[in-house]
Amino acid sequence: MGSVIFRPRVALAAVAVALGLAPLPGAAEPEHGIAMYGAPALPPDFVSLPYANPDAPKGGRIVFGETGGFDTLNPFTLAGTAPWQLRFLAYESLMGRSWDEPFTLYGLLAESVETGPDRRWVEFRLRPEARFSDGTPVTVEDVLWSYEVLGTEGHPRYRALWSAIETAEAVGERTVRFTFSEDNPELALLAGLRPILKKAQFEGRDFAEARLSEPPIGTAPYVVGDHEPGRFLELERDPDYWGADLPFRAGTHNFDTIRYEYFGDATALFEAFKAGTLTAHRERNLDAWETRYDFPAVRRGEIEKSVIPHGRPSGMTGFVMNTRRDLFADWRVREALLAAFNFEAINDTLTGGRQPRITSYFSNSVLGMRAGPAEGRVRDLLAPFAEDLPPGTLEGYALPESDGTARNRAGLRRAMRLLREAGWRVEDGRLVNGAGAPFAFELLIRQGAQEHQAIADIYARALERLGIDMTIATVDDAQYTERTTGFDFDMTPYRVGLSLSPGTEQRLYWSAEAAGTPGSRNWMGMRSEAAEAMIDAMLAAESREDFVAATRALDRVLTAGRYVIPFYQWTASYIAHDAALRYPEKLPVYGDWAGFLPDVWWYEETGE
Known part of the structure; x- marks a missing residue:
């Protein structure tokens, strides 16, 4: 059986229309959502996100492969290496983002959002039913503590917002208000996107150095299950998840188990996919997509190939x-x-x-x-x-x-x-400067990054012809994270x-x-x-x-x-997956991005 290429209907041209910047709403009253410009596309009584299938069945599992490893379950500080997926699948924020609009948020932990006409302040009202995975309620105290500790001791990605907050205060039993020190209407949206942590879990700890070994207590649909640092991680769907009936969650987080297997390099990972150990794999090389997917499981129709277009910038x-x-x-x-x-x-x-x-x-x-x-x-x-x-x-x-x-x-x-x-000049076959020092530098590469290694090998030979000595240094995951975090490198692969x-x-x-x-x-x-x-x-x-x-x-x-x-860019994503894994026909403007795989996929036997 030949490869199945899905080309769902998606109006990428709508991106340009969506970027039309209408004036900010002027009324100060609670709303179900907030858009950077204009009004949210979805009405207050929306049934589901447009790219989710509210009738998707629950159950089954999906297994991904990762290269490298992890040594902490705390994804919010610079200490250690955490599975990046935890930020998105184990924690929630006050508002959730729709990936079918350039920048629009809808209520998640918060049931409503309210801003002033100039957006110099924003208020969020917590849902009374919002709960952490241990069953305890999400409180205003947890919210205010989360913003402060992330903004002062957390990863630098959280500090810019905190520095722009003039006051953070409780203005009701379930309502928090953030007042900003600068005129920046985007801050009202960013304030809705900080993860909410349980204050009690971190009491008595140095937050900046807290390398959690026990499962984190979040509010999201998934909780950490079985895991072994550096080998595998399982996320289990919480049967008592507080927000299961929210329209924003309809048709999302359908798998009972999401498992991540860790491998030393991309070759071992791909062989595991061919063998059926993994059930979904993103291919980032078009030549490989055309030539490497002719193994028996593909020919039998057990593996399908899906092409997911998008309208986002290349980065x-x-x-x-x-x-x-x-x-x-x-x-x-x-x-x-x-x-x-x-x-x-x-x-x-x-x-x-x-x-x-x-x-x-x-x-x-x-x-x-x-x-x-x-x-x-x-x-x-x-x-x-x-x-x-x-x-x-x-x-x-x-x-x-x-x-x-x-x-x-x-x-x-x-x-x-x-x-x-x-x-610079060439002297005895080497490129040197006026002081006679050679042009030499190190290219730092993460262990297992075979594509980067292949590019580096070709590049090094070209530089050698100029008299430049480029040394390729391969380090493990922990060293790579430590060195890039501290900018301790000459040249290295980069992705934004x-x-x-x-x-x-x-x-x-x-x-x-x-x-x-x-x-x-x-x-x-x-x-x-x-x-x-x-x-x-x-x-x-x-x-x-x-x-x-x-x-x-x-x-x-x-x-x-x-x-x-x-390097080269990807104007679409190429995903090979078990034929029992399905996704909606309507795709978000952002394509295969945050909130898509595994978020709106589901497991459904073909019946063959």
Whole structure:
């Protein structure tokens, strides 16, 4: 039997319409949801999220594979390595996000949300039935404690919001109010998305160092079941889950068990999938998708192949250069390393040339920068920073392209010219600077990351022809997390996903403050007044045109900064899975993203 390719109906063109920025609602009264711009798409009496099947059966199990391991069940601090899935499947927030809208929230632990006309404050009223997994009620005290401890001792991702909260207070038995110290309407939404922890579980502990060995006490549909650090983790659907009848949860979290098996590398993981140990596998290589899925289970129809399109930005995936290192401080050096990276040949070798390259951080969306010189509002936004902008920001910048041959002579010649301009020369076959120090650096790779290893091997040979010594260092999961958290690397693989409604989180990615904050996403260490001004312009935008212009301007600053050597992008997700695993025909705009797999999938025997 041939592969089954599902191409469900999904109106990706609706993304552009959804980005129309209508004025903020002005009335201060409790609502069932809140949108960044305009009104929520779903009415107060909605039955389910549009991409969930409210009639989906409950039961069965799904098994995923992961490379690496974990040594803690606390996903909220920098201490240790936790299963990333716990943040999404074992904990809940006051509001829940619909992934069929750019940025809209609906009541979850909170039954209503209320804001002032300028959104300088927001109130959430807790549902009286909201419970932790141990059966105890969620209280205002738990909410206020969670926000404060996460904002002061938790992972850096939580601190930006807390720093913008002027007061956090109980204004009723079940109502909390957050008043903000800055004029940023997105804060009202972000305040609804912090995980709520049970205060009593952490009493007597140093929260920042708390590496939970016992199961966390959350409020979500799943609780931690059987587990062994570094080997496997099982999440069990809570039969007493408090929110099972909420419309927001209808048709979601249908599996009785979600299991994660951990492997040393991707090859072992894929063999486990072929053998039936795993029941779902995301394929990230189109050549492999076309050539490696002809094993018996596929031919028998026991495994199906599903293609899930999406309308979100590409984000950035590639090798990031740490500009905290003097070696990468000069943009000409970074451009030279981009020119030496023979993407066309690497793409042909690894994917058969099937996958397009990421061209900018917001490519594949209306928010991405346009080719050629900056024009109109984009140019106006960037003009005050013209003297300090990287070359190409205003004039237009495109990634270097090779002729597709393995030797990439033109690319290497251009790289050498740039390196000479930056003060480097070849001496006895080595590239050295004016002081005679060699151009040498380390590429840090996580153990088991075979695709990154393959790319690195090809790249190292090209750099060797320039006289550059790139050492590839492979470390285990714990070491990799520790070193990248502390920015202790020269170059390393990097991935940042971006949404259709970028906002305050961009400061955690690109600001000067984030550059000095361990655990932030600013791995490149960039410090750019222009980037921060573009983020401010995005947050202050009152029209669709201003918002899109500010995001495209930010995209130019990031891309022309030459901080990352981009790889290929995925304009769809490719999921091979047990034929008994099903998902709704209607897909969310974000596609295979948070809230999709395993959230709205279910188990249903085919009957054959």
